[in-house]
Amino acid sequence: MKSRCAAVLFALLFCPFAARAEHASIDLQVSQVDPLTGQTRNGRASSDQEPPPSGNDKRPVVKVKARQPLTVQFIYQNTYPHGDIRDAGVEYFVVPVEKTNQKTVPDLKNAVTRGKFTLNFKPKAKVGARVALTIQKPGIYLLRVQSENTNSDHEHFSAIDVIAE
Amino acid sequence: MSNRTILVAILLSGFFSVPARADHFTIDLEVKAGGASKTVKADRAALGVKAKEREALTAKAGATMTVKWTVTSTAKTGVVKDVLVHFFVVRQEKLGQASVPKLDKDVAAESALTMDFKPKDKATGELSFTIAAPGIYLLRLETIGAASGADGHEHFAALDLVIK
Numbered sequence: 001m002k003s004r005c006a007a008v009l010f011a012l013l014f015c016p017f018a019a020r021a022e023h024a025s026i027d028l029q030v031s032q033v034d035p036l037t038g039q040t041r042n043g044r045a046s047s048d049q050e051p052p053p054s055g056n057d058k059r060p061v062v063k064v065k066a067r068q069p070l071t072v073q074f075i076y077q078n079t080y081p082h083g084d085i086r087d088a089g090v091e092y093f094v095v096p097v098e099k100t101n102q103k104t105v106p107d108l109k110n111a112v113t114r115g116k117f118t119l120n121f122k123p124k125a126k127v128g129a130r131v132a133l134t135i136q137k138p139g140i141y142l143l144r145v146q147s148e149n150t151n152s153d154h155e156h157f158s159a160i161d162v163i164a165e
Numbered sequence: 166m167s168n169r170t171i172l173v174a175i176l177l178s179g180f181f182s183v184p185a186r187a188d189h190f191t192i193d194l195e196v197k198a199g200g201a202s203k204t205v206k207a208d209r210a211a212l213g214v215k216a217k218e219r220e221a222l223t224a225k226a227g228a229t230m231t232v233k234w235t236v237t238s239t240a241k242t243g244v245v246k247d248v249l250v251h252f253f254v255v256r257q258e259k260l261g262q263a264s265v266p267k268l269d270k271d272v273a274a275e276s277a278l279t280m281d282f283k284p285k286d287k288a289t290g291e292l293s294f295t296i297a298a299p300g301i302y303l304l305r306l307e308t309i310g311a312a313s314g315a316d317g318h319e320h321f322a323a324l325d326l327v328i329k
Contacts, residue, residue: 069297084281113229115292119280129276131294134227 023049023080024156028145030062032070041065045158054103059161061100066138066164072113074145074158075128078121085121089148092116092129097142100161105142112141121150135164189240190282194306194322197231198224205322219261221325224296230254231293232274234306234322238282245282249309252276252290257303260325266303273302282311302326 024047031042043062048055064070076090093114095106108114113133119125135141141164146157192207203222224230236250256271268275274294280286296302307321 069295113293113295115276115290117276117278117288117290119278119288120286122281125279127276127278129274129292130272131274131276131292132272132297133295134297 023078023150023152023154024147025077025079026074026145026156026158028072028074028143028158028160030064030070030072030143030160030162032064032068034065035068043160043162045160047156047158049154049156051154054101055157055159059101059159061161061163063163063165064135066135069132069134071130071132072143073128073130075126076145076147076156078123078125080121080150080152081123083123085150087118088121088150090117090119090127090145091148092143092145094133094135094141094143094162096137096139097161098140100140100163102142105144112136135162138164140164189238190245190308190311190320191237191239192234192306192308192320192322193237194232194234194324196222196304196324196326198222198326199228203324205324207320207322219323219325221260221327223327223329226299226328227295227297229293229295230326231291232304233289233291235287235289236282236306236308236320237287238284240282240284242284245311248280248282248311250278250280250288250290250306251309252292252306254294254296254302254304254326256298256300257325258301260301260327262301262303265305271298271300296326296328299328302328 026047028045031040033040041064043060045060048057074092093108093111095108095111097106112135117127141162143162144157144159147155194205196203201222203220208217253268253275254273255266255268257266273296280288304326305321305323308319312319
């Protein structure tokens with residue numbers, strides 16, 4: 001527990017993740033460490049929203065090596081200040097796409113990895129995950145985390161295009 | 166400090182000032198790898214409470230593992246505020262290891278969420294991941310901040326993974 005307490009104090013002092021005047025704040029990251037050189041490849045994205053389809057921001061693009069482990073991490077914070085949102089969902093996935101900045105989200109049956117959480121959001125509630133995975137097949141992939149069922153006229157998401165070489 | 170430590174730290178932030186609370190939860194945890202699967206129920210974590218012996222699931226390195234869990238409040242009244250539901254898979258030294266390893270290395274997956282639990286409220290999670298390196302791993306889902314009073318306890322469900 002001591003190490004966790006230390007981690008909490010560190011995060012409170014230095015964490016760049018802060019609530020903003022939006023309904024959600026998202027920090028999405030992908031990283032891969034080359035086992036031979038130790039070089040790190042990484043990408044990072046913040047919150048966007050739909051509509052419009054695929055949001056307003058151009059997605060970051062990060063190149064990684066296929067068949068080597070990489071790590072996906074996100075932290076989603078509900079910043080809607082006016083009460084609870086019951087049975088909200090936060091879903092993430094890595095799925096192959098045809099091109100970078102593709103506007104449509106493909107069928108998730110081909111996802112390399114995916115996960116979903118359902119919970120009651122209260123103001124400032126958080127959901128986060130960090131998952132190791134390996135993309136076996138070279139190609140272009142969409143990494144995305146998104147809200148669902150938030151009783152709003154829009155949903156929030158964050159996304160990165162991942163090119164596995 | 167690793168990003169994963171920061172992840173837990175961020176989600177934990179603010180929880181140490183939370184007052185005493187009710188402590189009734191159930192946990193259902195299902196793990197699948199290849200054709201094998203295991204279902205685990207909740208155990209209790211508190212001073213002087215000996216944990217049940219953990220089951221083990223064997224899987225191949227690099228195989229996709231899928232975990233589904235549900236944490237449900239069985240309290241009849243009240244609200245259990247600011248409960249952190251924490252899940253992780255981390256390498257350990259041996260099967261049935263009593264101590265929980267630090268999450269500063271060899272973590273295959275980790276997730277956390279925060280929620281107030283009213284009676285019958287539930288939170289669910291489902292995620293898939295791969296473990297690249299063979300070894301013995303601890304898979305554990307736990308509550309943090311659900312204990313109440315001096316005799317309070319946290320809830321957890323755990324499984325050993327043998328990755329070959």
